[in-house]
Amino acid sequence: MEKKWLAKKAIPAAESSLMASKSILKQYYLDGIAVKATTLRSSIMDEVNKDADTPLKDLLPEIDSVLNYAEKLEAGQEIASLERVLASLDTCIKIQDATLSYTSDKLESDVSFDIGSYELSERGISALDESFLRKILSDKEGYKDQYPDSVITVRIKVVGYTDQVGFKNRKLIAELTRGAEDEVPGDKLGRRQFLNQRLSELRAKAISQYLRQRILSSERGGSQVNVEEDVVGKGETMPPGIIPSNYTNDPQRRVCKIYSTISYMAK
Incomplete structure (x- = not known):
């Protein structure tokens, strides 16, 4: 009861x-x-x-x-x-x-790449190291110390832009169209836009791959760091924040924008 x-x-x-x-x-x-x-x-x-x-x-x-x-x-x-x-x-x-941990920067293509090239110049590498990479590596080490039992992921996003100038360098044209010859438009405007789109993608990719290699090479032994890449080419599109001008070769449009964030996940 x-x-x-x-x-x-x-x-x-x-x-x-x-x-x-x-x-x-x-x-x-x-x-x-x-x-x-x-x-x-x-x-x-x-x-x-x-x-x-x-x-x-x-x-x-x-x-x-x-x-x-x-x-x-x-x-x-x-x-x-x-x-x-x-x-x-x-x-x-x-x-x-x-x-x-968010980091953003903008590289001027005239400084970062030689004319008619999508390979990083020495000045471009120095600019990346000084203005961007140093902070990423510092943040990465800070996260490893703060979350020792987690996998750290560095996410890199690079967005490439070009001006509206056509191409005369035959070697560069051949490189930009390699493997995509059937996709090149027949008209002059379409051809120029296609080539600038490819150039913006390859320049963005060059920056992303360099950053990835440097981040991973800074790790020793059993690495707990991953790098994810997001490469975007926007060709002749006007970059955000740039006031449109009538100059087809406006250097403000020849840029690569770079971003990074860092996250962690328990092993």
Whole structure:
């Protein structure tokens, strides 16, 4: 009899405790995680509005997932669970780390490549080493120290642009069309745009491969670092933030934009 009485008392108490726990989780999600996600989204959108090429925009769907869950919690359409709270918190922390390690730069093709070439010049290599690579390597080592049991991933994105000038160098034309001879348009404008598109891709690729090689060569023994590359050629497209001019050979258009972020994952 006494056991039944205790059970009647214990069950409501347990239910009340569970409801209180869920209420605390919900409030923590709304007041802590959702606020953090909102702040992160705002800072990322600032970067996206300044530069449409930024890879930070790829983080927006994850942030929106956190915020959508917060909206459903507030509307009573979802019940807070510890698993979801921890997962969302982890998402926010990783996104914040990615924004803190975010690096961007712009290389002028006239400095970084010799005329009629898509191989990095000595000046281009020096510019990469000084203005970009040094910070990536420093951030990478910092992440390895902070997350010793994780695999560190450095993501490199390079976007290449060209001017609107045609090609006279037969050797370069042959190199740009090699393996794609059947794809070259027959008209003069289409041919020029095709060649500039290929040139922008190959210059972006040259930068990305150099950075990848330098990052991996800085590792010793059992490496815990991966490098992911995203190479984009935009040819004669006007780079974001550049005021259009009537000059077909405007040097402001001959650029390669470079970005990097760093993330980690438990082994």
